[in-house]
Amino acid sequence: MKEIASLLAQNHILAASVILFGIGFVNLLLQKNLIRKIIGLNIMDTAIFLLLTSFGYIEGRYAPILVSTTDPAQVEQYVNPIPTGLVLTGIVVSVSCTAFMLALTQRLYLRYHTLDIDAILMMVRKGGN
Amino acid sequence: MSAKELWTRFAAWVNGEAAPAARFEKEYQPKHSPLFRRKPREVSTGQPKTYEVWFYRVSAVLASVALIGILLATVTRLPLHGTPGTPDQNEVAERYVEQGLEETGAVNLVSGMILDYRAFDTFGESCVLFLTAMSVFVLLWNDKHSLPPKLEAERKEDDIILAEEEMHLLRHAAHFLTPFILLFGIYVVVNGHLSPGGGFSGGIIIGSGLIFYATACGQKTVSRFFDRKAFYILNFICLAIYAGAKSYSFFLGANHMENPIPKGIPGAILSGGLILPLNICVGLVVACTMYAFYALFNKGDF
Numbered sequence: 335m336k337e338i339a340s341l342l343a344q345n346h347i348l349a350a351s352v353i354l355f356g357i358g359f360v361n362l363l364l365q366k367n368l369i370r371k372i373i374g375l376n377i378m379d380t381a382i383f384l385l386l387t388s389f390g391y392i393e394g395r396y397a398p399i400l401v402s403t404t405d406p407a408q409v410e411q412y413v414n415p416i417p418t419g420l421v422l423t424g425i426v427v428s429v430s431c432t433a434f435m436l437a438l439t440q441r442l443y444l445r446y447h448t449l450d451i452d453a454i455l456m457m458v459r460k461g462g463n
Numbered sequence: 464m465s466a467k468e469l470w471t472r473f474a475a476w477v478n479g480e481a482a483p484a485a486r487f488e489k490e491y492q493p494k495h496s497p498l499f500r501r502k503p504r505e506v507s508t509g510q511p512k513t514y515e516v517w518f519y520r521v522s523a524v525l526a527s528v529a530l531i532g533i534l535l536a537t538v539t540r541l542p543l544h545g546t547p548g549t550p551d552q553n554e555v556a557e558r559y560v561e562q563g564l565e566e567t568g569a570v571n572l573v574s575g576m577i578l579d580y581r582a583f584d585t586f587g588e589s590c591v592l593f594l595t596a597m598s599v600f601v602l603l604w605n606d607k608h609s610l611p612p613k614l615e616a617e618r619k620e621d622d623i624i625l626a627e628e629e630m631h632l633l634r635h636a637a638h639f640l641t642p643f644i645l646l647f648g649i650y651v652v653v654n655g656h657l658s659p660g661g662g663f664s665g666g667i668i669i670g671s672g673l674i675f676y677a678t679a680c681g682q683k684t685v686s687r688f689f690d691r692k693a694f695y696i697l698n699f700i701c702l703a704i705y706a707g708a709k710s711y712s713f714f715l716g717a718n719h720m721e722n723p724i725p726k727g728i729p730g731a732i733l734s735g736g737l738i739l740p741l742n743i744c745v746g747l748v749v750a751c752t753m754y755a756f757y758a759l760f761n762k763g764d765f
Contacts, residue, residue, distance in 0.1 A: 341539040348538045356531035363523035392552070393545035398572035399659065400564055403729040407560050410547075412572070414556045415563075419577045422663060426588045430595035433756050437602040440760070444611060452511075 347388045354381035368439045368449045372432060379428040383421045390417030479606065568726035568735040569656040578661075578738045578745075582709045589705065589745055592752045593698050599756060605763030618762055625681050637679035644672035652746035656735040662742040666749025673754045682762055685754075691765060694751050701744040708737055 342349045354377060361374025391413055398415035400407055439449065446454045542549040559576055569575030577585050605615070648668035655661030677685045715722050727734030758765030 338539050342535065345538055345541065345544050347544050348541060349535060352534040352538055353531060355534065356527050359530060360524065360527045363527065364520060388544055389549070389551055391545055392547050397659070398560065400570045400572065400729075403564065403570060407564060409552075409557045409560050412560050414552050415559055415572045415576055416556050417551070418573050419581065422573075422577060423584060423588055426663065427591060430591050434595050434598055434602075436760070437599040441602050444614065 348385060351381045351384040351388070354378075354384065366450050366452055368442070368451055369436075371451070372435050372439070375435075376428065376432060379424070383424055386417045386421050386424070390414040564729055567738065568729055569738050570730055571656055571658060571661070574656045574661050574738055574742070575735070578656075578741045579736070582737075582741065583713075585741075585745065586702075586705055586709060589702060589748045592748055593702060596694075596698075596752045596755045599759050603759045603763050622681070622683075630679070633679045637676055641672055641676045644675065645669055648672060648746075648750070652742055653732065653739070655742040655746075656738045657730065657732070662745025663749055665742075666746035667753060669746065669750035670753025670757075673750065674757045677754070677757065677761075682758055682765060685758075686765055689754065689765075694755055694765070697747055697751055701747045705741055705744045708740065712737055 358374045358377030358379075358381060361377060362371055365371050365374060395413045396411060398412045398418070401411070442454060443449055446457055448454060559572060559580065563572045563575045564570065567575035567579040569579070605618070648665045650665075651660035651668055652662055652665030655665065673685060673689065712722060712724060722736075724736045726736050729735075733739070755765065
């Protein structure tokens with residue numbers, strides 16, 4: 335138990351991102367308000383980005399922007415650029431998804447005058463407008 | 464139903480004058496098919512029982528805690544944060560760092576990676592942004608058939624209030640600051656291959672500058688130089704240039720032909736081959752999309 339705790343303390347960024355992911359998941363499951371559900375999904379996205387960027391980080395190395403354009407670059411000098419690019423892709427897709435979900439939510443609100451997902455489902459089942 | 468009737472109905476639907484008719488009610492009523500003779504499943508329309516609600520809540524929390532536990536157990540087996548020599552630092556990253564400057568001409572290795580080695584990935588991202596803007600447009604467009612009249616009246620009232628109110632401080636600040644914000648955004652886009660930044664971050668800065676200006680001076684002021692037509696044309700031109708240029712250079716590269724696009728001196732503004740024009744294309748698409756989101760959510764039109 336002590337070993338696990340010390341390992342988690344050493345890997346605290348990964349542990350924090352995993353816990354953030356769980357918090358977002360609980361939000362997604364338990365919130366009734368659609369906007370809060372979307373916020374939960376965004377927290378999950380952020381947790382994934384934190385995890386990916388921290389995978390690429392190496393202590394004591396520079397960001398992957400070359401210091402000198404004449405000397406040949408050494409791998410030991412720079413952090414891993416691949417996770418950074420992946421996170422860039424992820425952020426764009428997350429923004430797009432959020433905008434689309436919010437637009438759908440606005441349409442639902444205009445039609446049913448509530449953001450409560452249970453109330454909306456009830457009205458749909460009753461067959462009303 | 465005659466062909467002419469069908470055509471008029473279709474034309475009405477395209478023009479948005481009528482819903483696509485209630486033809487399902489007549490044609491799909493099952494009479495002889497045994498498949499459809501069953502009654503639809505009974506669905507409870509009342510409030511869920513208290514014990515059901517509590518069962519759902521408790522099981523949701525338990526499932527999430529179990530998920531966190533499994534993932535934390537995985538984290539204890541992962542390599543330590545910040546240590547060199549983990550499996551993800553493989554020969555791909557090595558190649559990108561050591562040969563990146565020579566092969567792409569970009570000082571910023573991330574820019575070189577996403578706009579040269581993986582350029583089609585970034586093209587897909589730009590298309591995702593454009594498609595999302597289009598979907599939001601379909602959902603939120605301030606069409607007089609689709610929105611309730613009350614909302615339209617409210618939006619018109621907002622316009623009147625914005626026109627009458629004298630917000631001197633905000634408007635003067637907006638007039639003073641917006642050019643600098645746009646300039647900074649352009650700087651970040653154009654220097655994407657030399658310093659941190661690039662099309663996505665610079666585009667976001669330009670888009671938020673436009674949003675700031677629209678908040679202070681009203682969307683009508685912005686729509687004098689950036690309206691829906693400009694949005695379509697800019698997006699189309701940027702995506703077309705991106706697709707054409709990158710297809711051309713991929714074709715040359717795959718067939719071992721000589722690439723006529725010069726790499727330039729590393730570190731100069733005009734260097735990096737195609738990275739600078741592609742950065743500008745991506746930046747414009749991102750800026751347009753961000754402003755389109757704001758305008759559509761705010762007024763439903765721009």
